[in-house]
Amino acid sequence: MTAATAAAKQATMAEQADIHELYQESVQNAEFELDFMQKTFKQWNKRKPKSMREDFCGTALAACEWVARDALNTAVGVDFEKSVLDWGRENNVSRLTAEQLSRLELIQDDVLEVNTGKFDMVQAFNFSYWGFKRREVMVRYFRGLREALVDDGLLFLDFFGGSECYQTQKEKRKIDDFRYNFKYIWEQAEFNALTNDLTCHIHFHFPDKSKLKKAFTYEWRVWGPAEIRDILEEAGYSKHAIYRQKFDPKTDEPLDEYIMTDKGEDYACWLGYIVAQK
Ligand SMILES: C[S@@+](CC[C@H](N)C(=O)[O-])C[C@H]1O[C@@H](n2cnc3c(N)ncnc32)[C@H](O)[C@@H]1O
Structure with missing residues (x-):
């Protein structure tokens, strides 16, 4: 090889x-x-x-x-x-x-x-x-x-x-106190303004450009x-x-x-x- x-x-x-x-x-x-x-x-x-x-x-x-x-x-x-x-x-x-x-x-x-x-x-x-x-x-x-x-x-x-929980949005945070650096991404992917139903995902991005998309998904109502x-x-x-x-x-x-x-x-x-x- x-x-x-x-x-x-x-x-x-x-x-x-x-x-x-x-x-x-x-x-x-x-x-x-x-x-x-x-x-x-x-x-x-x-x-x-x-x-x-x-x-x-x-x-x-x-x-x-x-x-x-x-x-x-x-x-x-x-x-x-x-x-x-x-x-x-x-x-x-x-x-x-x-x-x-x-x-x-x-x-x-x-x-x-x-x-x-x-x-x-x-x-x-x-x-x-x-x-x-x-x-x-x-x-x-x-x-x-x-x-x-x-x-x-x-x-x-x-x-x-806060107003941001009633909308779709993405928020990125760098984690640099772990064995290796990675990015945590919080995505509010869908929001229904009539029912307050919110679909959220957690994604992880790595320094070698690889990604773990939708590592976790949550279906919530914003109370x-x-x-x-x-x-x-x-x-x-x-x-x-x-x-x-x-x-x-x-x-x-x-x-x-x-x-x-x-x-x-x-x-x-x-x-x-x-x-x-x-
Ligand atoms: C977001 S994690 C929470 C983990 C941890 N408690 C924290 O604070 O980060 C949600 C967990 O809730 C569990 N879960 C969701 N609905 C549940 C239910 N009705 N009864 C028991 N566990 C449930 C899921 O299996 C999952 O492990």
């Missing part, structure tokens, strides 16, 4: 890449989110949370991080997709000690149907609950979660807002925080609050800081959390 044929046969970066690894690197920040949850729980309840359920857990990154950060912590992760749970078991769960592992359970089930015990905290992040497009289904989901919370338990949801708070009330939650991302007043750049507020300035795109108490 000539050197040229060997080079031509070499797999591209896209062919060698692992989409779950790239997803964890570019999308998730379990440490930051667990810090936020822990701090908020202590502020609301004047005690430390111990048990957590991670809904739509995927690779169970947050559940693994939760049991690793304190010997008293327990976690349950729920996802209905076997392949992503298997990836999590091989790559995240395998890094835990036997003792940490004894405080973790991963369940393959639908979050609408699953029957777990009760938890101090439940998290449903990365907008996965927006997959429930009908109000009655969202009410059912929140009622079920309420049953899965202890008396002072807290539910944590995330959301994004506004006011609607979600109404539904939480209907589902019986006693208290709820919004924590909105702060912006640098000088540069208008978003900051990694969230403040409890009911005032949403008219930025084109912002992130937030909704926290609800049983």
Whole structure:
């Protein structure tokens, strides 16, 4: 084989890449989110949370991080997709000690149907609950979660807002703190202005010009925080609050800081959390 044929046969970066690894690197920040949850729980309840359920857990990154950060912590992760749970078991769960592992359970089930015990905290992040497009289904989901919370338990949801979430658009971000550089592309490919249905894709681009197109696709309804708070009330939650991302007043750049507020300035795109108490 000539050197040229060997080079031509070499797999591209896209062919060698692992989409779950790239997803964890570019999308998730379990440490930051667990810090936020822990701090908020202590502020609301004047005690430390111990048990957590991670809904739509995927690779169970947050559940693994939760049991690793304190010997008293327990976690349950729920996802209905076997392949992503298997990836999590091989790559995240395998890094835990036997003792940490004894405080973790991963369940393959639908979050609408699953029957777990009760938890101090439940998290449903990365907008996965927006997959429930009908109000009655969202009410059912929140009622079920309420049953899965202890008396002072807290539910944590995330959301994004601003004019840009009601349109098609592409956003690129360079990831340069991984083994190799790559680009993460968030595409809002279709938006239905009557139903708020949004089709989104995640693509990855590599320095050798190879691409992983539509590595992940999501079919969501864009729910506004006011609607979600109404539904939480209907589902019986006693208290709820919004924590909105702060912006640098000088540069208008978003900051990694969230403040409890009911005032949403008219930025084109912002992130937030909704926290609800049983
Ligand atoms: C965007 S990933 C979220 C991964 C991770 N939790 C995060 O914050 O990035 C969505 C996951 O939700 C799972 N999923 C979607 N609908 C579900 C349902 N009704 N019940 C259980 N899992 C579901 C999918 O299999 C997928 O792994």
